[in-house]
Amino acid sequence: MKVGIVCEGRLAGEDAQVFEHFARRIAPDAAVKTFPQGTKPELIAEAGAVVASLFATGYDKVLIMWDIEPRWGKPDGEQQDTQDIQVSLGNAGVAAHL
Template sequence: MKIGMITEGGPQGSDLKVCERFARQLNPNIDIRSIPLGNKRDLIDNCGTTASLLIEQGCDLVLIIWDLYPAWREKGQRPCRTQDCEEIQSSLQNANVKVPPHNVYLICIEAELEEWLLYDLSALSSVLSTPTHPVNIRKKPKGETNPKKVLTKLFKENTGRVYNNLYDAEKIANKISNFDKLKKCPSFLRFFSKITEKICDYQ
């Protein structure tokens, strides 16, 4: 099976690296073609033509993966997943080459990719630990709407430096080998179901 993935960020971004890593762990036999489209606005505007390109290149399905919260955050402004989905559907409908709806799946991560990384605390603890300073995080920290901020705090407290998503996100992902905990996250469960072709109740 050949899967196309459209993500935010750049070619070396955490979204692309983590999603590809998990996809290959879940289904070693798939062929992945990933295209990062920069920020959330650019992804929404350009995902239609990009999905068409991926399908023309032989992808059996295309996953459009984006964070509900953009990198910038304005006080009092809460993004809307429904609005994001409607705008993405418009982009797909306006694509130069018609995109078959059954070939494209939308995966909105609430609030951002780091939410996935906070589900497996043993993996996170392993990355935060050193031989002289073992870390054991047992309870998921609060901060669902800003998981990147939560990780920044945890890294600062335990390593003396801030969380760097370009480096640390992939490092945490590499420590995750069992996805039972992550499957409790609705957006990851949808990702899991499409990569492995298993039925998922989450819509």
Template sequence: MTIGFVFECGPQGADKAVCEYLAGQLKPGEKLMSRTLDNKLKLLEGAAPVAKQLLAEGCQKVLIVWDLRPAWPDKKDKPCRAKERQTLLKGLADHGLANAPVYLVCVEQELESWVIACDHAINAFLSTPAHSYRAKRVRRPDQEKNPKSAMMKHFQQARGWKYEDRIHATQVLRAAPLDLNRLRCSVSFERFEAKLQ
């Protein structure tokens, strides 16, 4: 099976890297094809024709993945998954994809919601033989208001490093065996996993 993805990041973005890594772990041996649209506004406006192209290129299903945070295009507005979902569904319908195997996965709040759920991986990545680091377990990662900030604090406290999602998000997840029970504490990850199956 070939699975297509549409992301709101750039070609080297963290969302693409993390989702492809997780998809590879969940569906080993499947072919993955990804397209990136740089930001949420471009994704909301352009995901439908890109999904249509991925289906035409042989993908059996396409997942459109985006972060709820930050709000876009007006950062004063509170992010609204329902509004963004309706925009994407309208685009899909306009391109004849209303009943196509195209699935929407909104990561709540942002990609780091999934990463902070894996405290064991954070600990493994940030610990040294001389200094063990212990991140607090987050049982409801989707409710963490600013998970990227939480990751920044872990990196600063443990090693004095600056967290950079493009570099570190996947490295953290690879630092320990994948724990699906921890990841499934995130409803948005559960949706991602379900739509891959």
């Protein structure tokens, strides 16, 4: 099974390393790779396109992981982030994978 993890951060950054480590501990037979997108706004904007690309290239499962702290000190946090990511997934035609 191929598992992609779309996350904040940079290639080989701390988030990517931790997520890959835990994913391999949970599913040791899975091929796991992270796809960091930079900042949270960049992750939200690109989530749908990245997820669609991963499914199109043979990934079986794709996780989207991000920091749930409110954006820029605003009280919108996880709920608004989730809604924005769902819109991005819908726009890319992969909302059915939720």
